[in-house]
Amino acid sequence: MKTRIGILGYGNLGKGTEIAVAAADDMELAAVFTRRDPSAVTLLTEGVPVVNVSEIEQWTDKIDVLVLCGGSATDLPVQTPKYAGLFHVIDSFDTHARIPEHFANVDAAAKAGGKVAMISVGWDPGLFSLNRVYANAILPEGKDYTFWGKGVSQGHSDAVRRIEGVKNAKQYTIPVETALEAVRSGSNPELTTRDKHLRECFVVLEEGADAAKVEKEIKEMPNYFADYETIVHFISEEELLRDHAGMAHGGFVFRTGATGVNKEHKHVIEYSLKLDSNPEFTTSVIIAYARAIKRLADEGQTGAKTVLDIPPAYLCRQSAEELRAHFL
Amino acid sequence: MKTRIGILGYGNLGKGTEIAVAAADDMELAAVFTRRDPSAVTLLTEGVPVVNVSEIEQWTDKIDVLVLCGGSATDLPVQTPKYAGLFHVIDSFDTHARIPEHFANVDAAAKAGGKVAMISVGWDPGLFSLNRVYANAILPEGKDYTFWGKGVSQGHSDAVRRIEGVKNAKQYTIPVETALEAVRSGSNPELTTRDKHLRECFVVLEEGADAAKVEKEIKEMPNYFADYETIVHFISEEELLRDHAGMAHGGFVFRTGATGVNKEHKHVIEYSLKLDSNPEFTTSVIIAYARAIKRLADEGQTGAKTVLDIPPAYLCRQSAEELRAHFL
Numbered sequence: 287m288k289t290r291i292g293i294l295g296y297g298n299l300g301k302g303t304e305i306a307v308a309a310a311d312d313m314e315l316a317a318v319f320t321r322r323d324p325s326a327v328t329l330l331t332e333g334v335p336v337v338n339v340s341e342i343e344q345w346t347d348k349i350d351v352l353v354l355c356g357g358s359a360t361d362l363p364v365q366t367p368k369y370a371g372l373f374h375v376i377d378s379f380d381t382h383a384r385i386p387e388h389f390a391n392v393d394a395a396a397k398a399g400g401k402v403a404m405i406s407v408g409w410d411p412g413l414f415s416l417n418r419v420y421a422n423a424i425l426p427e428g429k430d431y432t433f434w435g436k437g438v439s440q441g442h443s444d445a446v447r448r449i450e451g452v453k454n455a456k457q458y459t460i461p462v463e464t465a466l467e468a469v470r471s472g473s474n475p476e477l478t479t480r481d482k483h484l485r486e487c488f489v490v491l492e493e494g495a496d497a498a499k500v501e502k503e504i505k506e507m508p509n510y511f512a513d514y515e516t517i518v519h520f521i522s523e524e525e526l527l528r529d530h531a532g533m534a535h536g537g538f539v540f541r542t543g544a545t546g547v548n549k550e551h552k553h554v555i556e557y558s559l560k561l562d563s564n565p566e567f568t569t570s571v572i573i574a575y576a577r578a579i580k581r582l583a584d585e586g587q588t589g590a591k592t593v594l595d596i597p598p599a600y601l602c603r604q605s606a607e608e609l610r611a612h613f614l
Numbered sequence: 615m616k617t618r619i620g621i622l623g624y625g626n627l628g629k630g631t632e633i634a635v636a637a638a639d640d641m642e643l644a645a646v647f648t649r650r651d652p653s654a655v656t657l658l659t660e661g662v663p664v665v666n667v668s669e670i671e672q673w674t675d676k677i678d679v680l681v682l683c684g685g686s687a688t689d690l691p692v693q694t695p696k697y698a699g700l701f702h703v704i705d706s707f708d709t710h711a712r713i714p715e716h717f718a719n720v721d722a723a724a725k726a727g728g729k730v731a732m733i734s735v736g737w738d739p740g741l742f743s744l745n746r747v748y749a750n751a752i753l754p755e756g757k758d759y760t761f762w763g764k765g766v767s768q769g770h771s772d773a774v775r776r777i778e779g780v781k782n783a784k785q786y787t788i789p790v791e792t793a794l795e796a797v798r799s800g801s802n803p804e805l806t807t808r809d810k811h812l813r814e815c816f817v818v819l820e821e822g823a824d825a826a827k828v829e830k831e832i833k834e835m836p837n838y839f840a841d842y843e844t845i846v847h848f849i850s851e852e853e854l855l856r857d858h859a860g861m862a863h864g865g866f867v868f869r870t871g872a873t874g875v876n877k878e879h880k881h882v883i884e885y886s887l888k889l890d891s892n893p894e895f896t897t898s899v900i901i902a903y904a905r906a907i908k909r910l911a912d913e914g915q916t917g918a919k920t921v922l923d924i925p926p927a928y929l930c931r932q933s934a935e936e937l938r939a940h941f942l
Contacts, residue, residue, distance in 0.1 A: 305873060309754055330875060386939050406942055413748070415942045416926055420741070422941065423902040423929035424895075426637055472888070545633060545898055547658060551890035553898075560800070562879035567752075570873055570881075574751040594937055598744055599922040601751035609922055611714050613750065614734055614743045 289580045290316040291573070292345060292373070294365065295355035296327055296336075298533070299378065302569030303353045304330055310573055312603050316349050346372050350583075351576040353377075353569075367391040370590075371399035374583050376576055378408040378568055385411065393590035402582045404591045407575045408568040409559055410434070414539045416593055417557040421541035425553060428543020431469050433461040433482050437535030437564060445510045446487055449503050451495030454523055456530040458486045461538060462515075469540050472552040484515040488530050490523045535564035574601040617908045618644040619901070620673060620701070622693065623683035624655055624664075626861070627706065630897030631681045632658055638901055640931050644677050674700050678911075679904040681705075681897075695719040698918075699727035702911050704904055706736040706896055713739065721918035730910045732919045735903045736896040737887055738762070742867045744921055745885040749869035753881060756871020759797050761789040761810050765863030765892065773838045774815055777831050779823030782851055784858040786814045789866060790843075797868050800880040812843040816858050818851045863892035902929040 291307050293300045296318050307315045308331065317335045320327050324336040337345070352373035356362050362379045369375050370392050379388050385406055396403035406412065410432070418430055439459045446455035465482045468475045487504055491497060501518045504511055521529075538558040545551050561567040575593065578600035582591065599609055619635050621628045624646050635643045636659065645663045648655050652664040665673070680701035684690050686709045694705045698720050707716050713734055724731035734740065738760070746758060763786065770785035793810045796803045815832055819825060829846045832839055849857075866886045873879050889895045903921065906928035910919065927937055 302873075305875060309873070382942070385942050386935065389938055411942045413752075416748070418941045419926045419930060419937060420744070420902075423905070423926075423931075424741075424898045426931075470888075545630075545637070545891060545894040547633060551894055553890060553895050554886075554888040556884075556886045556888075558882075558884045560798075560882040560884075562881060563873060566873040566879055567881050570752045574748075577751070592938060592942055594927040594934070594942065595925050597923050597925050598747045598751075602747060603751075603754075606922070607714065609747060610717055610920060613746045614710070614713050614739045614920055614922065 288312055288314040289577065290314055290348060290350045291576060292317050292319060292342075292349035292352040293355055294319045294339065294342070294352060294369065295361070296320050296322075296329075297355060298565035299355035299569055300353075301330065302563070302565040302567075303355060303572060305566060306569045306573035309570075310577075310603075312577070313573065317345060319345075342369070343372060349373055351376060351579050353572055353576065355569075363388060363391070366403065366405060367395040370396040370401055370403035372401070374402045374579050376404040376407055376572055376579060378412075378572060379406045380408065380411055382411065389590050389592070397589045400588050402579050402587055402589070402591060404575055404579055404593075404596075406592055407572050409561075409571060410537065412568075412571050412593055413559070414537065414557070417539045417555075418541070419594055421539075421543075421555045425541055425543030425545070425555070427545075427549065428541050428553075429474050431477065431482070431538070431540040431542075433466065433538040433540075435459040435461050435483065435535070435537060437537075437561075438530075438533065439485075442485065442487075442510055445507060446489060446504055449500055451492050451500050452489055453492045453495075454490040454526055456488045456526065458488075460484050460486055466538065469542065470554060470556065472542050472554050474542055480513045480515075484517065485511055486517045486519070488519050488521050488526055490526050491520060532562070533564045534560075534562050535567075536560045577601055577603070616640055616642040617905065618642055618676060618678045619904060620645050620647060620677035620680040621683055622647045622667065622670070622680060622697070623689070624648050624650075624657075625683060626893035627683035627897055628681075629658065630891070630893040630895075631683060631900060633894060634897045634901035637898075638905075638931075640905070641901065645673060647673075670697070671700060677701055679704060679907050681900055681904065683897075691716060691719070694731065694733060695723040698724040698729055698731035700729070702730045702907050704732040704735055704900055704907060706740075706900060707734045708736060708739055710739065717918050717920070725917045728916050730907050730915055730917070730919060732903055732907055732921075732924075734920055735900050737889075737899060738865065740896075740899050740921055741887070742865065742885070745867045745883075746869070747922055749867075749871075749883045753869055753871030753873070753883070755873075755877065756869050756881075757802050759805065759810070759866070759868040759870075761794065761866040761868075763787040763789050763811065763863070763865060765865075765889075766858075766861065767813075770813065770815075770838055773835060774817060774832055777828055779820050779828050780817055781820045781823075782818040782854055784816045784854065786816075788812050788814055794866065797870065798882060798884065800870050800882050802870055808841045812845065813839055814845045814847070816847050816849050816854055818854050819848060860890070861892045862888075862890050863895075864888045905929055905931070 442457035774783035
C-alpha cells in the first residue's frame with residue numbers, strides 16, 4: 287500500500303512536492319488543498335482532487351502525511367501547529383532563529399493529537415544541518431563554515447525592487463572563490479558572511495530613472511549591501527525574464543579541524559550542493575522524510591521531530607538488509 | 615559520569631582511539647587490552663592500565679563501550695562476535711562484500727548477550743555510506759560516484775613490495791581531476807574505477823635490481839595496475855621514510871540526479887574528505903558513535919547496528935535543544 291501524501295498550498299513548493307511524489311514509486315498524491323477556488327487550480331497530475339482548505343478535516347483518514355508548503359514568515363507558524371493536531375505533517379520552516387519556538391508549538395500540538403510532525407526539512411535547514419552536526423560530533427575541535435549560492439536571495443531582490451526608479455530586479459548571492467580556497471586549505475581563516483559572499487544585482491530601471499543614483503543607493507544600503515562587494519548590472523525587462531527566471535541555488539558546508547597528540551593532523555570535511563531548482567530539490571528532501579514520518583507513525587511515535595532525530599535508513603524504500611549490502 | 619572506553623588492540627587505530635577519547639570531555643579511557651606482554655606497551659595517556667586480553671572478562675562492569683581496533687581480514691570476524699556477547703562494542707570492519715555476514719554474526723552474539731554492537735564505523739564504510747544513503751533517498755533517479763584518495767593503498771603497496779628486486783614501496787591512489795570535473799558538471803558520465811583513479815608508486819630497489827624490469831612488472835600487474843594509468847618513481851629508502859611515512863587519505867562521494875516534469879533540472883550533491891591522518895579521523899568517527907552506543911544501551915536496545923540506524927543527534931554531547939538552536 288502506497289503512502290498517501292496531501293499537499294497544502296500549491297505554489298513552487300507544492301508543485302515540487304507533486305513532482306517528487308510522482309518520482310517515488312511507494313507514494314501517491316491523494317489531494318491538494320488550497321485557499322484559492324479549487325476550480326482555478328490545475329495540477330500536473332491527472333485525477334487528483336483539488337480541495338478547498340476549509341474541507342481538510344474530512345480528509346484525516348485519507349492522508350498519511352500532509353506536506354505544508356506555505357511560507358515561513360506567516361503561514362507555517364500558524365499552519366504547522368494547527369494541522370499537526372489532525373495529520374502527520376512535515377514543513378520546511380527556515381527562519382533559523384525561530385526554530386526553537388516553532389518546535390515547541392508544533393510538538394505540543396502533535397503530542398496532543400497523537401501525530402508525528404517534522405519541521406525545518408530541506409537543505410538549509412536540513413541537509414546542511416545534518417552535515418554541521420555529524421562534522422561537529424566527529425571533530426570536536428574545529429571551525430564551521432557555511433557558504434550560500436550561487437543562487438537568488440529573495441530578500442535582497444525585494445530590497446532592490448523597493449528602490450525608487452527600479453522596475454524589477456534579481457540579486458544573486460555568490461560564494462567568494464578565494465574564501466572557499468582558504469577554507470579548503472585547512473588554514474582555519476576567520477571569515478564573516480561578507481568575506482564569504484559577493485552580491486550581484488540585475489536591475490531593470492523605470493523609464494527615465496537615473497542609473498548612477500540607483501547603483502549608489504544599492505551599494506550603500508545598510509545591512510543588505512553596504513558591507514559587501516556588490517556588482518550591479520542594468521538590463522532590459524526582456525533580458526531579466528529570459529535569463530534570470532531560474533531557481534538555481536546551492537552552497538557549501540565545511541568543518542575543518544585537527545587531531546593528534548599536538549593537534550598536528552588537519553582534516554577538511556566539505557559538503558556541497560549545486561541545484562538547478564531550489565524548490566524541487568527541497569521537496570525531494572521533504573518526500574524522503576515523509577517516508578520516515580510514515581515509519582515513525584507506524585511505530586507509534588508522536589511529537590515534533592527534526593532531521594537530527596531520524597535514522598538515515600528511515601528515508602529509504604530499501605530494506606535494512608539491502609542498504610547494508612549495497613550502500614554501506 | 616563519563617563514558618568509560620576500552621580499547622582492544624594498540625596499533626594505529628588503538629592510538630587514534632586513545633587520542634579521540636582524550637579530545638572528548640564526556641569520555642575517559644578505562645583500559646587498553648593487548649595480545650602482547652602489557653609491560654611492553656606504553657600508552658600516550660598516563661595512569662591507564664594495559665591489560666592482557668586473556669583477562670578482559672574481569673572488566674565487563676568497568677567498561678561502557680569496547681572499541682575493537684583489529685584488522686578486517688582476520689581479527690574482527692572473530693573478535694567482534696566474541697566480545698559483543700560481553701561488552702557493548704564498536705568496530706571498523708571495512709570488507710564491504712562481507713558486511714552482511716559479519717552483521718549477522720555480530721547481531722546474534724550481541725542479542726544473546728543483551729548488548730549493542732556497531733559494525734563498519736569510519737569513513738568508508740561510514741560517512742561515505744551515510745552520504746550514499748541520504749543522496750539516494752533524496753534523488754531516486756541519478757548516479758553515484760565514489761572516488762578514493764589521494765591516499766596510500768596498503769594492498770597495492772604490498773603488491774609492489776612482493777616484486778623481486780623491490781626493497782620497499784608505497785602506492786598512492788589519486789582521483790583523476792578530469793573525471794571529478796565531468797561528474798561535477800552533472801553530465802552523468804559512465805566511469806569505471808580505473809577511469810576515476812591513477813596510481814603513483816614510490817619504489818626503493820634492492821641493490822643491483824633492474825629498474826626497467828621492475829617498472830614493467832608493476833605496470834603490467836593484472837588487477838592491481840595493468841588497467842590503470844600508473845606512474846613509477848624510484849627513490850632512496852631515506853626519501854621513502856622521510857617523505858612517504860604519512861597516513862593521509864580522503865575521497866569524494868557524489869550523487870547526480872534530476873528532477874522536474876521532464877527531468878529538466880540537474881542536481882549535484884558532493885561530499886569530500888581531506889584527511890592528514892586516516893587512522894585518527896577513523897577513530898574520531900568511532901568515538902562519536904561510541905557516544906551513540908551508550909545512549910542506545912541506556913535505552914535498553916540490543917543487537918548489531920550500523921551508521922544507517924543511528925539518529926544524528928545521538929552522536930553529540932549537546933542536548934536536543936542545543937542542537938536545534940545552534941546547528942539546525
